[in-house]
Structure formats: C-alpha cells, structure tokens
Amino acid sequence: MSVPPKDLEHLKQRMLAMAGAVEEQVRTAVEALVERNHDMAQAVLTGDKPIDQLHLEIDERCFQLLEAQQLPSTELRVVVTGVKINSDLERIGDLAINIGETTLRYLEHPSVKPLIDIPRMGSIAQGMLRDSLDSYVKQDMTLAQQVLNRDDQLDELKEQVFHELVGVMCSDTTITEQALDLILISRHLERVGDHATNIAEEAIFMVSGLDVRHQGQEGQANR
Template identity: 70%
Template sequence: MVTPQTPRVTRHFEEELEHLKRRLLVMAGAVEEQVRRVVQSLVDRDHDLAQQVLNGDDPINRLQIEIDERCFRLLALYQPVATDLRMVVSSVKINSELERVGDFAVNIAEATLRYLDQPAVKPLIDIPRMGDIAQKMLRDSLNAFVTQDVALAQEVLERDDALDRLKDQVFRELLSFMLANSRLTESALDLILTSRHLERVGDHATNIAEEAIFIVSGRDVRHHGLDGGATE
C-alpha cells in the first residue's frame, strides 16, 4: 500500500521537510527569545520588557498554526512512511511543546509584573541561572532534532537535573524568607512560581530531546525504567 514515489516527488518532499525544519527553528528561536527577555525583565525590573513579552505571544501562536498546517500538508500530499513519517509527526508534537514554552514565558511575565509592584525580595542569582540553562536546553534540543544528533539530545536530558536542583534551592531559600518576614510572602510566591515555570521549560526541552532520540534510534526513552516499551 506504499505509494510509488517518483524521484521528483521525493525531491519535493525532501525540500518541504527541510523548509519545515527551518520553520521549527524559527519558532524555537522566537520562543527562546521570549524566555530570555522575560528573565531579563525580572532581573532588570523592566516593566516595558515584561509587557513586550506579553505582546510577543501572538506571533508565536501564528507560527504554531502555520507549522501545524505545513505538517498536515506534508502528510496529505506525500503520505510519507517510516522515518519520514516519524519526522513529520514528531514535528507536530515539537510544535506543541514550543507553543507551551511560549505560554510559560507569558506566565512568568505576569508574575514579573506583579513582582515589580512590590519591593524586591533579594538579588536574583539562581533564577537567571535557571533561565540560562532552560534557554540552552531549548536551543540544543531543537538542534539535536534537526541535525539528528543523539549525543546532543542526551546532554539535554542530563541538564534537566541541574534545573531541578536549582528549583529546589530557590524554593528552600524563598521559604525561609517568607518564614522570617511575612511581608515578603506574595513576592516570594511569585519568584517560586517563576522558578517552577522555568523548570517546566526544561521539561519541554527534555520532551523535544526525547523525540530527537526516538527519531534516530527508534528507541523510546520517554518513560525510563518501563520494561517493554515501544521500539520500531
């Protein structure tokens, strides 16, 4: 039941797949920039920049719809099989992951705008560090997917632990601030929420890295420790 593929059709598919990957990289770049900006706005106490992040979500949502449509067109027109099919379906999933990271940037911008109305709890050290790690995880996971680089994808998975540890550290530190001074409760809560959002950005990068590994090795690493599982 495999559609006979003429060389010409194959070439068109390859070209469209390359175009799809480039659009995913554009989407990832836009989302990463949102994360960078929102952490910057929090550190610099910059209302305008936080507001720009809120306004920056619409273009990302438009990109998501465009990329989704591109995937459907590829599936419907070329009816790819095997690895090509997996590439396109993984692109649909990765597109959703990226759009959600965009939503977290918006959530952080909202927490930031609330936080900036209050006195600062403390100089921020771990949260910008989390932001840097999360951004790099995003970038590398996408590059791993596009260039089919399993080693890079594996590195992304390992960095997730660092993010988790920082999140726990932020939590403990802010809890002690809250216990010592209840006037800081609301501000500290917004920082705790921000660190959790950044941790979730890392989770989405992890999901993308897992798709990259799946594509190349046909090995499902999503649920470590599950016996059986699905491979090709």
C-alpha cells in the same frame, strides 16, 4: 514515495524560526525580571502573536505533508515528531507569558532579596531549548542526551530556590508576596526545561525509531 527533500528542510527551517521566537520570549521575560524592567515584561505579554502564527502554520504544514502522499517511515517520523515538538514550543511560549505576568506583579513591590539562582535557571532552560531543537534538526543524539542530563540540574536548582524562599517567607511576612512570585517563576522555568526535555526525547525516539528498522526489536527499549 518520498517527500522532496526541500519540503522537510522547509519544515525544519520554520520550526527553527518558531524555536528562535520562543527562546527570545523566554530571554526577554527573564531579563525583565533581572533588570526590573516593566516595559520589557509588558512586551512579553504581547509578543507571542508570531509564535501563535507559526504554531498554526507548522501544524498545517505537517498535516499537508501527511495528506499529500504516503510517506516512508523515516520521513513520517520526522513529520509526526514535528507535530509533537510544535506543541511543546507553543507551551514554552505560554510559559514565557506566565513569567512576564508574574514579573509584572513582582515588580509592584520593592526588591528585597537577590534573585538567588533564578537567572542561572533561566540560562540553563534557554540553553536546553536551543539544544533540544538543534538535536531534532540535526538528528544529533549526543546533543539530545546532553539536554536530558541538564534537566536534573534544573530540578535541583528549583528545589534549592524553593527551600531558600520558604525560609525567607517564614521569617518575614513583609516579603511573602515577592518570595512567592519568585517561587512561581522558578517553577515556570523548570517547566520550560521539562518541555525542552520532551523535545530531546522526541528527537531521540525519532532517530532510534529509524534504527529499529536496521537493528530488529532491540531499539524498542530506547523509547
């Protein structure tokens, strides 16, 4: 028995709403850092209630879809992948809060250094998040693959930021704390990218899992 198409469509719409809310939190957290805006950083800390709500709602929705009837494999895969992606989105929401908290502490000290590549890391991570969700919703494997490729770029920037800031810290103890906070923020952003990568991988498996049923055993290697 098949799920009425509108049920799966509704699930995807709610997941897009969740992803939009999460992306907005990441965007605000990075902007608070760049603009040195204390209120904006503070807003991130209290801004995840709708995300927590959506997290519970989507989890419950997936469970209800599984509970209501035996799903054909293709739809089962959409729902089980939905459960996994929902967790990744919630963790990204937590990371936005980590960035907001670290930004608040960072803003207690005078700015001593431009932010190097951190704003760029922020925009790459946000793009990866948006595209990973789109690749799931549209079952777009090309887009999912592009997300995976961008993760290396983010890792390289993280290493670069790390080495630059360690150099700064070793030469001037008066800015140790600020430099350390920027290192932590760059790591939070890298982890946003890691979760977007998970989402893209899950989207690829969802579709390649379907292909397995048409191509025999070969598709297994995609996992």
